[in-house]
Amino acid sequence: MLIRQNRGGAETAPENAPPLPPLVCVLDDDPDIRGSIESLLRAEGFSVQTYASTSEFVMCDSVDRAACLLLDINLGDANGLDFQEELAGNEIPVPVILMSGYGDIPMTVRGMRAGALDFLAKPLSDDVLLAAVSDAIRKDEVRRAASAALDGTRQRYNALTNREREIMGLVTAGLMNKQIAARLGLSEITVKIHRGNMTRKMQADSLADLVRMAEELGAREASASRFNR
């Protein structure tokens, strides 16, 4: 029925990006720890960025590849658990691996509840650390893939006019054109026109398609970052 037209327009991905190595961010106030972790991970082919304090950590703004954060809990002037919760609150979906030399069960519970993938006791075992990092990177790759699938839909949604977004909401709520027209104080024909333009812009092949897009945009979107294990 509805043929897709404006395909392959301005997608964001720069065509044939070479596969960047996964990035591991290390936030620990002990220079020795930072150094040893960095050399270990670099030897395994990871990119590594290290930070001594939370203020240094500007989240590698590069969200262009799979990444994870190795986060120490005892940061001297700051608490890693607080920082982790702050990240989660700001919807920063990077997988977190917590580390501590003085960890206990309540701290572990708190960290895991906040979404940490693992909690490693210091001194760190190379094998354990590598396994945890590999797992975290794998999780982030899955998360990024799912997020990328949403990206196209979200871009198309953002390209709609306000009226079109409004009508998309009412259409996917199950209202008929005439009900929408009455609700918005429009004539039915105007609704049809907006609806047609909206459906074409969203590249929806059917109403069912459109409903699923709306569900993804509305329902998931915000929560997706936490439920990806």
Next chain:
Amino acid sequence: MLIRQNRGGAETAPENAPPLPPLVCVLDDDPDIRGSIESLLRAEGFSVQTYASTSEFVMCDSVDRAACLLLDINLGDANGLDFQEELAGNEIPVPVILMSGYGDIPMTVRGMRAGALDFLAKPLSDDVLLAAVSDAIRKDEVRRAASAALDGTRQRYNALTNREREIMGLVTAGLMNKQIAARLGLSEITVKIHRGNMTRKMQADSLADLVRMAEELGAREASASRFNR
């Protein structure tokens, strides 16, 4: 458009069930612990059932009210973490609170990963225990409410004939009646009839409604048990 008709048929709930007190199952091999937890929780108004071993625990088959499981890790002949993972594997969605006198960080990580809500170190503090249990019961109430919302839909879906289920799948995939007819080797009119019966039986007010029901039945359904925190 579509008026709901066969409302209030054979719903499962026995009309005006008195609100049963939440049930706490306690699985611990120490009789003293079982006794003290039981008396504490009973004083707070909870129903309590205690078990000394995993074989005794038949999950209070009564899934007719909010519940949670207080699970000791050191069960003598069995391991609480293994048992918890077994429960999760069998899709038994009861919230679990782990307890241990010899817990460490790796055990905590494992338990939390498997979906435990909390991990309490023994000796237990009354306040901490009560807070954990209250929280778990609250979580289970939310889970049960969400699950109940699905129940009606699932019942109606199961009441469909095979043909109607088949057509529901194709309708919610976005196919037009004539496409469905071709796919199934039927005439379009027959598809319309099945579709009409199906939509009425599902009590769907619109196609959008139907698509969401199909999404819930297909996509959530199995996973809902684990993502309910």
Next chain:
DNA sequence: GCCCACATCATCCTTAGGTATGATGGCGGC
């Protein structure tokens, strides 16, 4: 044997959805 649920198809009619063409008006940028 009869009844009922299920499935199948036909004809007829109404409503809803989708598109094309054309027209008007506001608003912002060059």
Next chain:
DNA sequence: GCCGCCATCATACCTAAGGATGATGTGGGC
């Protein structure tokens, strides 16, 4: 001031969906 985007509405036409009525056939249960 003109052009483009957006929004609005009208007329007309076509397709899709939904419902009513009627009919045929099959299989299972009492």
